[in-house]
Amino acid sequence: MTDFAKNARSAAKAMRALFPPTPLQRNVHLSDRFGADIWLKREDLTPVRSYKIRGAFNAMGKALAAMPDQRRFVCASAGNHAQGVAFVCQHFGVEGVVFMPVTTPKQKIDKTRAFGGGAVTITLVGDFFDETLAAAQTYCLEHGAHFLSPFDDAHVIEGQASVALEVLDEMGSAPDHMILPVGGGGLSSGVIRYFDAVGAGTALTLVEPEGGPSLTAALAAGEPTSVPITDTFVDGAAVARIGEQPFDVLRHTDPAHVLLAPENRICVTIGEMLNVEGIVLEPAGALAIDVLESLSDVLRGKTVVCVTSGGNFDFERLPEVKERAMNWQGLKKYFILRLPQRPGALKDFLDLLGPEDNITRFEYLKKSSRNFGSVLIGIETTHADTFEGLFERVLARGFDFRDVTNDEILAGFLI
Known part of the structure; x- marks a missing residue:
């Protein structure tokens, strides 16, 4: 066993003063859905509902051992x-x-x-x-004072490696495949180093949010590089620049093994895990589960561990999660309707709606001219393909409209 593996085991043993090993739970729902033996490493069940306590504990303990007066x-x-x-x-x-x-x-x-x-x-x-x-x-x-980095620190990486150690100890053998979220790289680099140190032979898939692909950018450039964060929804993993020390470990990763998860699709995963399994995950905590669909052919028949890295979810965000999930599923759309300013025009439009179409937003924006006005309309439905028929009926009736659901500029101002 290498020094790194020994140090990680010592760190894990010391952590037992704070909390027991987090559960490794077989998930029947996901296993049946994807035809694999899928287990969740529940880092959302630490005392602070994320794995971050591991690295912080190990780094602080090492600092106090070296500098007792700090x-x-x-x-x-x-x-x-x-x-x-x-x-x-x-x-x-x-x-x-x-x-x-x-x-x-x-x-x-x-x-x-x-x-x-x-x-x-x-x-x-x-x-x-x-x-x-x-x-x-x-x-x-x-x-x-002593600064504690969230990921760019050798002792933090060593502490996060205890996740891998616990998985092996709890399973009794190495899983075929493990899926990990990536932000700054502390968790993924720690797990990789530990698996390499003990010869686990587990295949790894790393997952980043689409709005903050710092590892993808670093692998393309051959070094850590700053990327613009285009979507902050996955706040626990949307990191502009991967850590230098983690990247020293991750630089040999095959880019094909790094997947990007769209934020709106992550919302579907969050909702599914909450409604079906009763598991509360923050956006970063859902990353590993979110890509199972993309890997279904690769994972079939194998033993798979997904690390649910955190469960610090603010329930005030639920309306946003629902909205983004429905957008991804094509179940909700917003459009601007050019409505004639005459009696009965609105009723004519309402008559075009199907039995499963529900208006969730209706707002007059302004009169485009003396004879027409612009209306912002939001519609939810139960099947995405019903919109095609609705739009055909609207155009056939002579109404002009513009779908602004995915128009970043107009949606940002109006929705």
Whole structure:
């Protein structure tokens, strides 16, 4: 066994002072659906509902062993890393200073404060994470505090590797395939290093959100490179630049084994796991499950482990999740209707709706001319193909309309 594997096992043993191994559960629903033996490694069931507590615990413990007088630790995070650091600060009895963007939802601030139990001070700085990170690092320099990176740290990677160790211990053998989410790369690089160290021979698929493909960009460039975040929905994995140390491990990854998950499709997965299985997953926590459909031919008949990396889901986001899921499934559309300004025109349009068509939004925008007005209409239905018939009937009746469902500019202003 290599030093890395030994250190990961020591880290896992020490973690038992905080929490037991997270459950590895066979999921009957997914197994039957995809014709495989599918297991979920439930990292959403740690004390802070994400795997981030592992790396934070190991890195802080190693820092205290090397610097016993260090009593102040700092991190920059708007989510799971902050909560993991706060929980570990309380465990070790040290002071934590957590820097968060000003735009961080109150729910996440309150949870971080609760996990810290009085040991943590929260500082809100900057509208964007880069500003928050710079403020945290400046604070460390000025106050001699120790900065805890969320992923670009050898001891964090070592701590995250305990996920792989627990999977092997709980299964008794290596799974055929494992699917992991990727953000900054701490979890995936730790798992890969551990599997390599013990000769597990498990095939790996890594998953990034489509709106933040930092590993995909790094593999194409041969080095970490910054990418624009085009969609922040998967906030736990939408990282603009993968970590330097994780990429040293991940640079040999076959790009074909890195999949991108569309954010709207992830919403379908979140809803399915909540409604069918009663499992609450945050967007990043659903990444591994979301790509099962894309891998169905590869996985059939095999033993598969999906890491559900987090369950810190704000239920105030449920309307957005439903909206985006229906968009992906083609069950909801928005369009602008040019409606004649005459008595009975609206009734003529309503008569064109089918029995499964439901108007969820109706808003007059303005009069286009003296004789016509523009109306924003949202319609939900139960089968995507019903829209084709509806649009044919609308055009045949002489109404002019424009589908703006996927028009980023107009939808951004109107919907």
